[in-house]
Amino acid sequence: MIRRTRSDDGILTITIDNTTSANALRAGMLDSLIDAFEAASKNYDLRGVLLTAAGSRGFSAGMDTAQFNHSNPTRAYATITRLGRVCEAIKDCELPVAVAIRGYCIGGAAEIAAAADFRVGGAGSWYAMPEVRIGIPSVLESVNLHRLMGWTKATEFILTGNRFSAEDMDRCGFLNAVVDDFVVEDRALAYLHDTMKASRDVIAQQKRLHRTWKDSFEREAVADSKKEFALAFARKNG
Numbered sequence: 001m002i003r004r005t006r007s008d009d010g011i012l013t014i015t016i017d018n019t020t021s022a023n024a025l026r027a028g029m030l031d032s033l034i035d036a037f038e039a040a041s042k043n044y045d046l047r048g049v050l051l052t053a054a055g056s057r058g059f060s061a062g063m064d065t066a067q068f069n070h071s072n073p074t075r076a077y078a079t080i081t082r083l084g085r086v087c088e089a090i091k092d093c094e095l096p097v098a099v100a101i102r103g104y105c106i107g108g109a110a111e112i113a114a115a116a117d118f119r120v121g122g123a124g125s126w127y128a129m130p131e132v133r134i135g136i137p138s139v140l141e142s143v144n145l146h147r148l149m150g151w152t153k154a155t156e157f158i159l160t161g162n163r164f165s166a167e168d169m170d171r172c173g174f175l176n177a178v179v180d181d182f183v184v185e186d187r188a189l190a191y192l193h194d195t196m197k198a199s200r201d202v203i204a205q206q207k208r209l210h211r212t213w214k215d216s217f218e219r220e221a222v223a224d225s226k227k228e229f230a231l232a233f234a235r236k237n238g
Contacts, residue, residue: 002032003054010047011192012040012095017054022061025108030082033112037089037097047200048192049093051116052100052185059099059125062107065134073230080229083108084140084222087115091211094204096195098188101125102181111141114148117207118191119174121166122181127174130161136232139225143218148174 003015014036016023040049053059063083090097090112098118105113105127113119121127129138138158145154153172157164170178179187195203 002029002036004036006046009193009196010045011050011189012036012043012046012048013050013052014040015052015054016060019055019057021064022058022104023053023055023109024061024064025083026064027079027082030086033086034082034089037086037093040095041089041093044200046095047196049095049097050100050185050188050192051090051097051112052188053102056102056181058103059101059105059113060109061104062109073234076233077226077230080139080226083111084226086112087141090115091207094200094207096192096203096207098191100184100188102184104128107131107138108140111138114141114144114174118176118188120177120179120184120188120191121169121175122184123166123178124181125166125169125178125184127157127164127166127169128161129158132159133161137225137228139229140222143221143225144214145174147214148172 001017003017005013005015007013014033016025016029018024018026018029037049040046096118097116098120099113099116100120101113102122102125105121105125107129110127110129129142131138142158145157148154149157149172156162166175166178169175176191177187
């Protein structure tokens, strides 16, 4: 499930809560995330969004693998498009979005984190894009990983499927900060509070500008990535 709570200072906290299944993401949860970010963007009383997860073991193991038990490319394309809409809702949100990460952040969860404006990792957090090891490519926000990590580390990240530590992700620029696990939310909130020194309108304008600056490459690349994802299922079931 996806929980929403609001603080007195105008911060909406969205919590991924599926601890019995490693906070894995299912179709209904993706729809709830899309709705939460789109609604937050329209709420002028809000000033920022914190995305976090229940439990202490991990942020999210990414997409529930049962979601990809598809017999044809069309259904696979529809599933990955839904995850893409979550990333789009985060990037299009007029409010700054900060992600607080403890433990594992895998696959689709790392893509969601990559879409946010601020990323804070706990010292014990780790990250992986293991899709290639199960026969599918990493897509969607993987298109933008080179912007966050540089081409060299982004290539290593998506081709090897290896785990990257919080220190690794901090060093290459994916994370804004690495802190003790028990204060990840506090540090993420500090970034959101810093944005409150400007007006809500100008922050929304700056986010739109920032998106426009990279948009011409990003949209075409994301669209192409979804097609390649569906083709992986055509090969597996051909």
